[in-house]
Amino acid sequence: MATGRTHRPATRSRGIPEATVARLPLYLRALTALSERSVPTVSSEELAAAAGVNSAKLRKDFSYLGSYGTRGVGYDVEYLVYQISRELGLTQDWPVVIVGIGNLGAALANYGGFASRGFRVAALIDADPAMAGKPVAGIPVQHTDELEKIIDDNGVSIGVIATPAGAAQQVCDRLVAAGVTSILNFAPTVLSVPDGVDVRKVDLSIELQILAFHEQRKAGEEAAGEPGAVPLAPKESGKGPDGDVPAVMPA
Numbered sequence: 001m002a003t004g005r006t007h008r009p010a011t012r013s014r015g016i017p018e019a020t021v022a023r024l025p026l027y028l029r030a031l032t033a034l035s036e037r038s039v040p041t042v043s044s045e046e047l048a049a050a051a052g053v054n055s056a057k058l059r060k061d062f063s064y065l066g067s068y069g070t071r072g073v074g075y076d077v078e079y080l081v082y083q084i085s086r087e088l089g090l091t092q093d094w095p096v097v098i099v100g101i102g103n104l105g106a107a108l109a110n111y112g113g114f115a116s117r118g119f120r121v122a123a124l125i126d127a128d129p130a131m132a133g134k135p136v137a138g139i140p141v142q143h144t145d146e147l148e149k150i151i152d153d154n155g156v157s158i159g160v161i162a163t164p165a166g167a168a169q170q171v172c173d174r175l176v177a178a179g180v181t182s183i184l185n186f187a188p189t190v191l192s193v194p195d196g197v198d199v200r201k202v203d204l205s206i207e208l209q210i211l212a213f214h215e216q217r218k219a220g221e222e223a224a225g226e227p228g229a230v231p232l233a234p235k236e237s238g239k240g241p242d243g244d245v246p247a248v249m250p251a
């Protein structure tokens with residue numbers, strides 16, 4: 001096993017920076033809402049406000065997609081939905097397995113938002129033999145003994161880990177050995193993966209800690225200008241190093 005980070009350059013081979021990739025889902029969410037209201041076109045300013053992104057940044061991001069909009073008219077909503085979905089690989093169905101069907105795994109399995117975004121929960125896997133066969137969100141839980149077969153049978157390339165931290169690396173290794181190349185890790189641990197495997201980590205407690213930091217600042221416990229004080233963060237702080245990026249982070 002190599003080091004524990006996602007081995008990706010800051011710019012993808014097709015020339016789209018990672019920070020832009022991280023904002024594409026924000027644009028897509030805003031555009032989908034416009035599409036549902038049958039709004040035909042949108043200006044960069046309106047869309048930027050709806051996505052919570054700076055409009056100059058949005059125009060730069062869309063230039064990577066070859067989408068420049070029409071002066072005085074704006075962007076065609078349906079076409080942008082298609083373009084961004086295609087860029088994110090969402091025009092195809094992605095079977096996903098969730099490993100660890102406790103409180104969090106069951107909540108994820110019950111979340112309707114995956115299917116509507118092209119992610120089909122192909123299987124739920126847990127190590128507890130007592131859970132095997134029990135339906136969660138209408139899907140019978142399968143035992144970890146079946147993991148490799150499930151990945152193979154369903155052509156799964158994306159795995160979600162919601163096990164306790166102590167089990168996560170071993171689960172990760174098995175997923176990767178079985179052919180999974182993308183992992184969404186909810187367990188509070190750093191995973192080691194070989195080159196070519198992407199890991200994204202979601203940690204709500206880290207996000208809360210960042211908010212706590214800013215709350216503390218707001219309360220004036222660290223006076224701006226005090227020697228050694230960190231300068232006040234810009235308004236977008238807490239969203240990530242590049243601003244405007246979601247709370248999911250590389251492992």
Ligand SMILES: NC(=O)c1ccc[n+]([C@@H]2O[C@H](COP(=O)([O-])OP(=O)(O)OC[C@H]3O[C@@H](n4cnc5c(N)ncnc54)[C@H](O)[C@@H]3O)[C@@H](O)[C@H]2O)c1
Pocket residue numbers: 099100101102103104105125126127128144162163164165167170171185186187188202203204205
């Ligand atoms: N990222 C976040 O924001 C966030 C939020 C809540 C919980 N968590 C983390 O998510 C994980 C799950 O939390 P929970 O509250 O659902 O725990 P839980 O104890 O309810 O569920 C864990 C499940 O994992 C299963 N499991 C244990 N070892 C396994 C293995 N080797 N293979 C497959 N399944 C295995 C257990 O049988 C159990 O069903 C924990 O690591 C927790 O810290 C993360």
